[in-house]
Amino acid sequence: MPDxxxxxxxxxxxxxxxxxxxxxxxxxLEKVLADNKALSEQLASLQAxxxxxxxxxxxxxxAIPELALDFFPKDAALTDESATSFVEKYGQLWGAQAATATxxxxxxxxxxxxxxxxxxxxxxxxxxxxxxxxxAKFAEASTRAEVLQMLAELGGGVGMGE
Numbered sequence: 001m002p003d004x005x006x007x008x009x010x011x012x013x014x015x016x017x018x019x020x021x022x023x024x025x026x027x028x029l030e031k032v033l034a035d036n037k038a039l040s041e042q043l044a045s046l047q048a049x050x051x052x053x054x055x056x057x058x059x060x061x062x063a064i065p066e067l068a069l070d071f072f073p074k075d076a077a078l079t080d081e082s083a084t085s086f087v088e089k090y091g092q093l094w095g096a097q098a099a100t101a102t103x104x105x106x107x108x109x110x111x112x113x114x115x116x117x118x119x120x121x122x123x124x125x126x127x128x129x130x131x132x133x134x135x136a137k138f139a140e141a142s143t144r145a146e147v148l149q150m151l152a153e154l155g156g157g158v159g160m161g162e
Contacts, residue, residue, distance in 0.1 A: 054078045062087055065094050 055078060059069055062083040071090050076082045087096055134154075141147045 051078070058083050063096060068094055 055069060055072060056066070058064075058078050058080075059066065059072075062080075064072075064083065064087065068090060071093075072086055073082075076086070091097055138147065138150060141150060
């Protein structure tokens with residue numbers, strides 16, 4: 001079957017010779033393409049399995065019956081908000097009313113501790129200036145004292161002595 005590869009690889013598929021220019025390259029390319037296809041299929045399968053498990057966990061958290069999951073949108077984000085919205089829309093089918101998801105006490109305590117820890121953290125350090133910014137800053141200095149002060153701020157170890 002002629003294709004763009006035939007032109008690139010010297011039309012080696014017509015004579016069947018592995019020794020023709022590009023014959024080995026074609027084999028390698030076809031192997032890589034086949035491997036890529038197999039890995040893509042495997043990835044899609046793993047992603048589908050992962051999403052299925054995540055949907056079931058979300059359904060258990062929000063008391064959504066498994067039969068109702070057929071109506072859960074395939075492209076919906078797997079968040080508490082999307083599950084609550086789903087229950088609001090379809091909950092009458094199994095007699096449920098939307099309620100906010102309750103987070104277990106240990107998770108609430110961990111979240112509170114994390115927020116407290118984050119509030120005590122110091123702000124990130126100021127990023128150092130680029131070389132161009134340093135050059136511009138030194139160009140603005142008009143006296144020896146200003147240059148020495150800038151060097152001291154940079155940690156150059158130069159004192160302010162005259």
